[in-house]
Amino acid sequence: xxxxxxxxxxxxxxxxxxxxxxxxxxxxxxxxxxxxxxxxxxxxxxxxxxxxxxxxxxxxxxxxxxxxxxxxxxxxxxxxxxxxxxxxxxxxxxxxxxxxxxxxxxxxxxxxxxxxxxxxxxxxxxxxxxxxxxxxxxxxxxxxxxxxxxxxxxxxxxxxxxxxxxxxxxxxxxxxxxxxxxxxxxxxxxxxxxxxxxxxxxxxxxxxxxxxxxxxxxxxxxxxxxxxxxxxxxxxxxxxxxxxxxxxxxxxxxxxxxxxxxxxxxxxxxxxxxxxxxxxxxxxxxxxxxxxxxxxxxxxxxxxxxxxxxxxxxxxxxxxxxxxxxxxxxxxxxxxxxxxxxxxxxxxxxxxxxxxxxxxxxxxxxxxxxxxxxxxxxxxxxxxxxxxxxxxxxxxxxxxxxxxxxxxxxxxxxxxxxxxxxxxxxxxxxxxxxxxxxxxxxxxxxxx
Amino acid sequence: xxxxxxxxxxxxxxxxxxxxxxxxxxxxxxxxxxxxxxxxxxxxxxxxxxxxxxxxxxxxxxxxxxxxxxxxxxxxxxxxxxxxxxxxxxxxxxxxxxxxxxxxxxxxxxxxxxxxxxxxxxxxxxxxxxxxxxxxxxxxxxxxxxxxxxxxxxxxxxxxxxxxxxxxxxxxxxxxxxxxxxxxxxxxxxxxxxxxxxxxxxxxxxxxxxxxxxxxxxxxxxxxxxxxxxxxxxxxxxxxxxxxxxxxxxxxxxxxxxxxxxxxxxxxxxxxxxxxxxxxxxxxxxxxxxxxxxxxxxxxxxxxxxxxxxxxxxxxxxxxxxxxxxxxxxxxxxxxxxxxxx
Numbered sequence: 001x002x003x004x005x006x007x008x009x010x011x012x013x014x015x016x017x018x019x020x021x022x023x024x025x026x027x028x029x030x031x032x033x034x035x036x037x038x039x040x041x042x043x044x045x046x047x048x049x050x051x052x053x054x055x056x057x058x059x060x061x062x063x064x065x066x067x068x069x070x071x072x073x074x075x076x077x078x079x080x081x082x083x084x085x086x087x088x089x090x091x092x093x094x095x096x097x098x099x100x101x102x103x104x105x106x107x108x109x110x111x112x113x114x115x116x117x118x119x120x121x122x123x124x125x126x127x128x129x130x131x132x133x134x135x136x137x138x139x140x141x142x143x144x145x146x147x148x149x150x151x152x153x154x155x156x157x158x159x160x161x162x163x164x165x166x167x168x169x170x171x172x173x174x175x176x177x178x179x180x181x182x183x184x185x186x187x188x189x190x191x192x193x194x195x196x197x198x199x200x201x202x203x204x205x206x207x208x209x210x211x212x213x214x215x216x217x218x219x220x221x222x223x224x225x226x227x228x229x230x231x232x233x234x235x236x237x238x239x240x241x242x243x244x245x246x247x248x249x250x251x252x253x254x255x256x257x258x259x260x261x262x263x264x265x266x267x268x269x270x271x272x273x274x275x276x277x278x279x280x281x282x283x284x285x286x287x288x289x290x291x292x293x294x295x296x297x298x299x300x301x302x303x304x305x306x307x308x309x310x311x312x313x314x315x316x317x318x319x320x321x322x323x324x325x326x327x328x329x330x331x332x333x334x335x336x337x338x339x340x341x342x343x344x345x346x347x348x349x350x351x352x353x354x355x356x357x358x359x360x361x362x363x364x365x366x367x368x369x370x371x372x373x374x375x376x377x378x379x380x381x382x383x384x385x386x387x388x389x390x391x392x393x394x395x396x397x398x399x400x401x402x403x404x405x406x407x408x409x410x411x412x413x414x415x416x417x418x419x420x421x422x423x424x425x426x427x428x429x430x431x432x433x434x435x436x437x438x439x440x441x442x443x444x445x446x447x448x
Numbered sequence: 449x450x451x452x453x454x455x456x457x458x459x460x461x462x463x464x465x466x467x468x469x470x471x472x473x474x475x476x477x478x479x480x481x482x483x484x485x486x487x488x489x490x491x492x493x494x495x496x497x498x499x500x501x502x503x504x505x506x507x508x509x510x511x512x513x514x515x516x517x518x519x520x521x522x523x524x525x526x527x528x529x530x531x532x533x534x535x536x537x538x539x540x541x542x543x544x545x546x547x548x549x550x551x552x553x554x555x556x557x558x559x560x561x562x563x564x565x566x567x568x569x570x571x572x573x574x575x576x577x578x579x580x581x582x583x584x585x586x587x588x589x590x591x592x593x594x595x596x597x598x599x600x601x602x603x604x605x606x607x608x609x610x611x612x613x614x615x616x617x618x619x620x621x622x623x624x625x626x627x628x629x630x631x632x633x634x635x636x637x638x639x640x641x642x643x644x645x646x647x648x649x650x651x652x653x654x655x656x657x658x659x660x661x662x663x664x665x666x667x668x669x670x671x672x673x674x675x676x677x678x679x680x681x682x683x684x685x686x687x688x689x690x691x692x693x694x695x696x697x698x699x700x701x702x703x704x705x706x707x708x709x710x711x712x713x714x715x716x717x718x719x720x721x722x723x724x725x726x727x728x729x730x731x732x733x734x735x736x737x738x739x740x741x742x743x744x745x746x747x748x749x750x751x752x753x754x755x756x757x758x759x760x761x762x763x764x765x766x767x768x769x770x771x772x773x774x775x776x777x778x779x780x781x782x783x784x785x786x787x788x789x790x
Contacts, residue, residue: 062601255450271606276705279616279705308606334521
């Protein structure tokens with residue numbers, strides 16, 4: 001008894017084998033194209049929709065407005081309008097100024113209100129009702145982590161806006177989430193050598209910390225790096241978000257024996273606590289025979305403007321600054337300045353870059369399927385976007401690039417000219433092993 | 449001891465702001481029977497009077513210098529401060545003292561705003577339930593907030609105290625402490641004194657003038673005063689304006705302490721309302737006493753020594769006191785018998 005049917009010929013077997021081999025060795029994009037039909041909000045018409053989820057009301061509304069300006073500019077450039085901005089300096093030349101994968105980019109917006117629940121609701125609306133293929137934006141780590149989780153569950157890519165907590169690409173990282181902005185670990189690594197140079201190794205720090213995920217992350221990183229320098233930590237006091245008057249938290253600093261005050265505050269809290277610390281004479285005080293110092297680990301130019309002359313001489317770190325003289329930064333400042341009449345903030349920069357990087361990844365992947373786009377972003381190396389040679393690390397979806405240490409300018413020439421870059425910390429100095437911050441990326445979700 | 453003294457000063461300072469807002473709130477409740485949730489917005493509007501004056505005295509004429517360009521390729525703007533150029537030293541004085549000078553601007557503006565608010569909206573809600581009053585005044589507060597945000601943006605706008613009083617006073621030396629141990633900003637001391645003066649003026653007006661006497665009589669028995677042929681409603685409208693002025697001036701003088709933003713009124717309103725409840729609805733001395741008391745308690749609750757024993761107590765102390773007062777003495781510390789007790 002033969003195993004083969006009598007009608008099976010050698011020629012037939014050869015034919016079948018050849019067809020099978022042809023299918024197995026077909027170009028990957030052919031197979032991928034077939035699978036790519038199966039993902040959430042797959043664009044079917046001539047356009048694709050991006051969802052810009054930014055704070056349009058609430059304490060960070062001005063930053064949100066700047067983010068939205070940047071996104072609009074990015075959409076123009078991707079669609080081939082305007083002067084092209086950073087597309088002219090970006091090392092990837094996949095985008096040709098005719099949209100993405102032959103589709104014109106359109107956008108919808110949502111208001112995060114800097115509240116996690118409101119941000120999730122607006123992201124959900126953009127995904128479910130408006131058909132957004134990707135969500136991006138935000139000015140708070142709490143919001144970023146909440147929206148990132150939603151995007152992971154829904155199955156769309158989340159390109160984080162301004163979020164500085166380690167947790168976004170640490171313990172709360174997700175396979176569908178990507179962050180271009182730096183984090184508190186990098187701030188600590190970049191600031192420590194500058195602080196050592198300016199203030200020495202025999203210092204005692206007192207931390208006032210915003211009582212939420214970003215504040216804890218910032219406090220932890222700065223303590224870690226300053227204690228490595230030999231500094232002591234006198235106390236680390238948690239302050240409620242939006243406290244307004246910080247005087248009752250500042251007065252204990254006066255007689256604590258500390259000679260450095262670290263303000264782990266951002267936004268309005270930073271403006272208020274810094275202003276009040278200066279009013280209490282801390283900047284002019286002498287303790288332990290040394291000049292008292294104030295440090296603001298995360299600076300924002302928009303917020304520094306709010307604190308006025310109180311920022312003068314105070315060190316901090318920032319993701320990007322409009323005064324940088326590399327070709328990418330100059331191109332972006334020119335586009336943004338001509339469109340709006342003033343220079344972009346770091347929030348605007350990171351959002352613009354994220355929109356371009358996402359579009360570029362889709363173009364290189366030849367698809368909008370989240371898992372394909374994620375693969376295109378993972379390990380992607382690029383330059384010409386304002387922070388030198390940069391890599392989207394595959395292990396945690398965190399961008400690694402140079403970090404800026406800045407100082408409040410003593411003699412500002414314009415109201416935008418409040419910070420000066422004192423050090424461009426090279427990427428190698430702020431890099432850390434991916435397992436340091438914990439968390440698991442999990443699996444990518446296409447959402448269908 | 450030095451830490452305790454500093455926290456008392458902090459508490460009195462903060463409490464003075466609560467007291468000034470609560471004083472207006474309770475004055476309106478006592479006269480018109482209205483729970484005005486837009487009162488915090490009046491505090492914020494006062495602060496923005498200072499911002500407006502600051503902008504006016506710092507007004508600059510912009511000309512373009514075609515020989516120089518910005519990094520984005522447009523001509524550089526040259527800004528010339530007009531007031532200083534026109535008025536010389538007096539112009540410089542106005543720039544330097546813009547916050548105290550704002551008081552002169554804020555008094556008529558806030559009086560006008562108060563009268564318009566009462567005549568234009570709130571008078572239609574006198575006979576409506578308190579819930580309606582709260583809703584309409586809360587809605588009004590949000591509208592005012594959004595107008596200010598649209599006009600001035602969402603970020604805080606710092607207002608500097610005059611250089612003469614921008615630093616700190618080493619008050620510890622006067623009390624026998626080591627130099628530098630009890631240091632307190634001059635402007636906060638001024639704010640405390642200003643609040644005491646303003647509260648004193650309101651009490652003197654109500655206590656020692658015929659107008660004030662009629663208002664007090666109206667607060668006690670509106671109907672009888674009306675039967676005497678006095679137009680008590682008109683006086684109450686003026687009282688509403690007065691309450692707006694008090695809140696506004698509290699806001700003006702607070703600007704060097706807390707850079708004003710559109711939301712600052714709401715931050716103070718809730719606390720001030722608790723102050724009114726603790727002090728006793730309709731009780732003016734109660735509002736002042738409770739404001740200062742809660743300010744000091746909040747300050748002490750923020751001390752590390754206290755927070756180490758009771759974490760988070762600084763966030764709840766005021767509400768905790770309010771709960772206890774409402775349970776034990778619903779009329780508040782100095783409230784009239786019957787109010788909030790039915």
